[in-house]
Amino acid sequence: MKKTMKFGIVAAIAAMVAAPLVPSAATAVPARATASATSATKSGPTSIAYVEVNNDQLANVGRYQLANGANAFDVAIIFAANINWNGSKAVLYNNDKVQATLDAAATQIKPLQAKGIKVSLSILGNHQGAGIANFPTQAAAADFASQVTATVTKYGLDGVDLDDEYSDYGTNGTPQPNQQSIGWLITALRAQMPGKLISFYDIGPASSSLSSSSSTIGSKLDYAWNPYYGTYSAPSIPGLGKAKLSAAAVDIQNTAQSTAVSLAQRTKADGYGVFMTYNLPDGDVSSYVSSMTQVLYGQAATYH
Numbered sequence: 001m002k003k004t005m006k007f008g009i010v011a012a013i014a015a016m017v018a019a020p021l022v023p024s025a026a027t028a029v030p031a032r033a034t035a036s037a038t039s040a041t042k043s044g045p046t047s048i049a050y051v052e053v054n055n056d057q058l059a060n061v062g063r064y065q066l067a068n069g070a071n072a073f074d075v076a077i078i079f080a081a082n083i084n085w086n087g088s089k090a091v092l093y094n095n096d097k098v099q100a101t102l103d104a105a106a107t108q109i110k111p112l113q114a115k116g117i118k119v120s121l122s123i124l125g126n127h128q129g130a131g132i133a134n135f136p137t138q139a140a141a142a143d144f145a146s147q148v149t150a151t152v153t154k155y156g157l158d159g160v161d162l163d164d165e166y167s168d169y170g171t172n173g174t175p176q177p178n179q180q181s182i183g184w185l186i187t188a189l190r191a192q193m194p195g196k197l198i199s200f201y202d203i204g205p206a207s208s209s210l211s212s213s214s215s216t217i218g219s220k221l222d223y224a225w226n227p228y229y230g231t232y233s234a235p236s237i238p239g240l241g242k243a244k245l246s247a248a249a250v251d252i253q254n255t256a257q258s259t260a261v262s263l264a265q266r267t268k269a270d271g272y273g274v275f276m277t278y279n280l281p282d283g284d285v286s287s288y289v290s291s292m293t294q295v296l297y298g299q300a301a302t303y304h
Contacts, residue, residue, distance in 0.1 A: 040069035044297045045267055048199075048225065048246065049073040050122065050278040054097045057282055058119070062112045064289055066299040072289055075118045075197070075223075077161050078102075079278075081151075082126035085172050089140060090130035092123070092147040102155045109156065118158040120197050121151065125167025129174030132164050133181050133205040141184035149192040159197025159222070160189065164204025177205035183217045190220040199223040202235035215239030225276040230255045232266055243273035250277045250292070257291050264295035 049061045064072035078101055084093040094102065098121075101108050109119050125131040135141035148160055162185070169176050189198050200210065202224050210217065210224075218239025225246035226233045234247035247270065248263035267275050275296055286303040293301040 040066070042066055042068070042070040042297045042299070045246075045273050045275040046074045046223070047072065047293075047296065048075045048077065048223070048274060048276040049280045050077045050079045050276075051280050052079050053101045054095070055282075056280065058101055058108045059111060060282055061280060062115050062117055063304050064286065064301050065304060066293060066297055066301055068299060070297075070299075071115055071117055072293055072301040073117060073277075073280075075120060075158075075199075076112055077120045077122050077199075080122040080124050080163065083123060083128075083130045083132065083144070083167065084126050085128040085130040085174055087172070090135070090144045092144070092151060093126065094151075102151075105155050113156070113158070118197055120159040120161045120199065121148075121157055122161040122163055122201070123148065124163035124165050124201075127166055127168045127171065129168055129171035131167025131169060131177075131204075131206075132162050132185055133167070133177035133209065134169050134175045135181040135184055136175050136178070138180075138184045138188075141181060142188040145185060145188035145192055148189060152193060152196060157196075159193070159199065161197075161199045161201060162186075162206070163201040164206035165201075167204075169205075177209075179209045179212075182206040182209050183213055186217055186220050197222045199225075200235070200237070201225065201227050202237075203227040207235070210237045211235075213238055223274050225249060225274060229278065230259050230263075232263055234272065242271055245272055246274035246276040247272050248275055250275075251279050252277050252285060252288060253279045253281055257288055260288070261291050261295060264292045268295060 051058045058076055061073050061076040066072055081098050082093045084091050112119055198221050200221055215238040218237040221240055223244050224235040224237055224240055226249040229249045229251035232247050234245045248267050250260045284303040286301050289301040
């Protein structure tokens, strides 16, 4: 099944039996982006823009600028690649739209990076039983991490976003989630991709595992955010402080603008270092984007 469009957030699955994640030595993570590749800078939260590439162009993220020329968005996320099950292991899969975006790196990815915008690939389940929460062994997690690393390297991406949805654990004889799986995966990704971004969409059994993990696992993440659009609730992951969290979650095409403004105001007031938006469409929605950037950075956003 090639479906990757989100039709809404599913309820998080109940927490699994508590057991510590496998610890590993802490690794330095990249500093959050606050400036474009030009001399223009901004001060405020790192701004995230998910793009549904089944419907919209990733390159549109780069068309939004603040009044002083800085980027309105700091990280663009390709939504989404999938975790498929080949009968014996988890495999990374790109549908035709995701693959087309990767193949068009010269027009869809590199122009963003030239502006100083990081580009990550989101990965989530595909109703086949494989997901980030049910790797049965550390070796299985490392194998999938190697597939992700190969794709990030091949297409010159800046990192990966992990999303524990739509896996349908147990389908096709796959195992149920376990407490160690997400820690194994994050540890392997950090070892294989030093200097790359690793972010987490805080939902599913992987969320339950991370909430009770050791801080050495959390310290290997760059960002995590609330997955419930139109709401305000920060993830709780040991080792990940407020500077790397988004309590706000905005669906640009479905969250009321007044709600988006309120979430931006709370983000600033509470000192969170990340502001996550989803579903940036093609075309000019600068009035909506400006309503947030005026609060977050004290500047309007324009569309070029």
